[in-house]
Amino acid sequence: MAVEPALKPLVPGGFSGTVLRSDFAVFDRPTRSGKRLVFLDAAASSPKPRSVVDAMSDAYSHHYANVHRGIYELSEDATTRFEAARGKVAAFIGAPSKREIVFVRNATEAINLVAYSWGRTNLKAGDRMVTTQLEHHANIVPWQQLTQEVGATLDYVAITDDGRLDLDDLRAKLAMGPKLLAVAAVSNALGTINPLSEIIAMAHEAGALVLVDAAQAAPHMPIDVAALGCDFLVLSGHKMLGPSGIGALWGRRELLDAMPPFMTGGSMIIKVTMEGAEWNEVPAKFEAGTPAIVEAIGLGAAIDYLTNLGMDNVREHEKYLFEHAWAALAEIPGLRLFGPADSAIHAGVISFWLDDAHPHDVATVFDNEGVAVRAGHHCAQPVMLRYDIPATTRASFYVYNDLDDIDALTSAIRATQTLFAD
Amino acid sequence: MDNLYRDFILEHYKRPHNKGTLDPHDLHFADSNPTCGDEMSMTLVLDPSRTAIADVAFDGRGCAISQASASILTDGLRGQSLDEVRAMDPKDLLEELGVPIGPARLKCALLSYKVLQGAVQGGEVAWPAEAEAEAVG
Numbered sequence: 001m002a003v004e005p006a007l008k009p010l011v012p013g014g015f016s017g018t019v020l021r022s023d024f025a026v027f028d029r030p031t032r033s034g035k036r037l038v039f040l041d042a043a044a045s046s047p048k049p050r051s052v053v054d055a056m057s058d059a060y061s062h063h064y065a066n067v068h069r070g071i072y073e074l075s076e077d078a079t080t081r082f083e084a085a086r087g088k089v090a091a092f093i094g095a096p097s098k099r100e101i102v103f104v105r106n107a108t109e110a111i112n113l114v115a116y117s118w119g120r121t122n123l124k125a126g127d128r129m130v131t132t133q134l135e136h137h138a139n140i141v142p143w144q145q146l147t148q149e150v151g152a153t154l155d156y157v158a159i160t161d162d163g164r165l166d167l168d169d170l171r172a173k174l175a176m177g178p179k180l181l182a183v184a185a186v187s188n189a190l191g192t193i194n195p196l197s198e199i200i201a202m203a204h205e206a207g208a209l210v211l212v213d214a215a216q217a218a219p220h221m222p223i224d225v226a227a228l229g230c231d232f233l234v235l236s237g238h239k240m241l242g243p244s245g246i247g248a249l250w251g252r253r254e255l256l257d258a259m260p261p262f263m264t265g266g267s268m269i270i271k272v273t274m275e276g277a278e279w280n281e282v283p284a285k286f287e288a289g290t291p292a293i294v295e296a297i298g299l300g301a302a303i304d305y306l307t308n309l310g311m312d313n314v315r316e317h318e319k320y321l322f323e324h325a326w327a328a329l330a331e332i333p334g335l336r337l338f339g340p341a342d343s344a345i346h347a348g349v350i351s352f353w354l355d356d357a358h359p360h361d362v363a364t365v366f367d368n369e370g371v372a373v374r375a376g377h378h379c380a381q382p383v384m385l386r387y388d389i390p391a392t393t394r395a396s397f398y399v400y401n402d403l404d405d406i407d408a409l410t411s412a413i414r415a416t417q418t419l420f421a422d
Numbered sequence: 423m424d425n426l427y428r429d430f431i432l433e434h435y436k437r438p439h440n441k442g443t444l445d446p447h448d449l450h451f452a453d454s455n456p457t458c459g460d461e462m463s464m465t466l467v468l469d470p471s472r473t474a475i476a477d478v479a480f481d482g483r484g485c486a487i488s489q490a491s492a493s494i495l496t497d498g499l500r501g502q503s504l505d506e507v508r509a510m511d512p513k514d515l516l517e518e519l520g521v522p523i524g525p526a527r528l529k530c531a532l533l534s535y536k537v538l539q540g541a542v543q544g545g546e547v548a549w550p551a552e553a554e555a556e557a558v559g
Contacts, residue, residue, distance in 0.1 A: 358460075358485035360530060364426060377459050390459045390483065419427055420486070422436050 014313040017402035023049040035370030038408040043396035055301035085300030094224035102249040102283040107215040108138040110234035110249035115142035117259040125151035128178040132157040137379040163190040163339035174206035185217030189380035190339035191349030222311040242302035246295035256282040263288040318348030348397035356420040359393040369412040434490035451540035460484035492534035512550040
């Protein structure tokens with residue numbers, strides 16, 4: 001029997017998104033349009049495979065007790081599974097040690113942790129730090145708060161017309177002697193993949209530490225902090241097939257060791273007297289209170305799922321989808337595309353503007369076609385400002401997408417244009 | 423959804439009534455929809471008694487729902503007293519739109535109401551309870 005084309009891997013050695021959809025229960029759900037769900041909003045938050053949901057259900061049902069506390073079998077079991085998840089995160093991003101992985105709620109909390117703990121210790125009045133106009137608000141607002149509080153200056157690296165960081169501007173900003181550069185690996189609003197190795201080398205040469213916001217990169221491409229040479233890296237579990245409420249901060253051990261706690265309470269101490277307390281070692285120092293135990297185990301299962309697919313394959317799969325989608329959308333009159341056209345530096349995220357329809361109307365019409373996309377400013381208003389638009393419509397791809405989904409996207413665009421044609 | 427973009431709504435979106443800025447004007451207010459950043463302004467001219475609306479215009483860019491809502495809302499304002507406008511129930515505007523507005527689009531539908539209330543009450547007013555169904559991105 002001949003194999004259905006859609007059931008074959010999109011790229012050699014890879015996988016078929018059509019086949020993978022059966023791993024996700026959500027695709028069994030009927031939409032109110034009666035059409036199949038075409039989910040193109042992974043960049044906001046991804047669906048969860050059954051293996052993640054099952055791992056969490058199993059953990060709650062059979063392996064749950066508080067961690068790092070109980071001297072009994074069940075607590076040891078829970079602690080082993082929780083700490084195994086930490087090891088999976090470390091291996092997934094190439095961290096030298098799992099002790100350098102701090103569990104947090106999400107990338108936003110990880111950035112806030114660094115801003116409060118490292119920032120308020122190391123940044124002084126008159127100092128400078130740098131972020132970019134390409135960032136998600138999560139990598140802007142904590143730095144605005146920090147610099148305003150201590151009297152430091154926050155500089156922004158400009159964006160080029162085609163959505164890349166302006167490296168000449170970065171060089172100029174680094175020449176002013178900042179202590180930190182906070183930069184996204186991948187833009188959530190435009191999909192741009194930043195040249196991290198080059199950027200990190202430039203920053204280090206200028207004497208700045210580098211925090212990488214990998215919220216949009218860790219789910220979609222291989223990450224190796226040792227090879228990158230960055231100083232901090234943050235990610236969110238919910239964007240990479242894992243549950244919400246769990247994310248990770250990776251930091252170089254000597255930096256984490258020198259940083260004061262962000263939140264204080266139980267677990268993060270060695271000793272508490274009525275007069276004061278001594279801090280526990282990293283990562284416990286940064287994990288006050290009972291952590292998101294089962295969420296961490298769920299993130300571990302998500303990493304297993306992705307590792308089994310192979311992150312190189314995930315990247316190639318999405319690159320293939322991007323190239324087809326970009327080519328198809330570029331032919332549609334009245335549609336403006338954002339970000340670089342080169343698939344080597346553009347992740348599976350396409351932001352676009354339709355001349356006749358506002359993005360919110362676009363997303364509503366798409367919804368009626370069963371196509372889920374994000375419309376809005378994507379928590380990146382400085383990017384919208386750069387292109388003088390209030391919002392865009394954003395389609396983002398992941399492992400369960402296939403060429404049929406790209407067809408559904410282009411049909412939904414045509415349906416929108418028909419409805420709004422004057 | 424097909425209902426949401428009825429011809430009535432699309433007609434108001436494509437050819438909005440009362441679009442522009444009145445100059446001179448007696449009252450002016452501008453506000454935005456936090457969900458999408460769309461901005462809308464309204465200018466009003468009062469009658470000689472200064473207790474009723476003689477003319478009104480709205481300006482700004484936005485989605486079909488917010489633009490049609492402003493077009494429809496402003497159509498009914500001439501001759502209304504300021505007291506009547508201040509007492510206006512946002513539910514009436516939603517009813518007048520005549521299409522089912524989902525929770526994600528309520529702020530689009532009620533932005534014009536909020537801007538109008540800001541103008542006649544002399545400062546920003548809170549979103550009406552009817553609009554509280556979504557978070558900011």
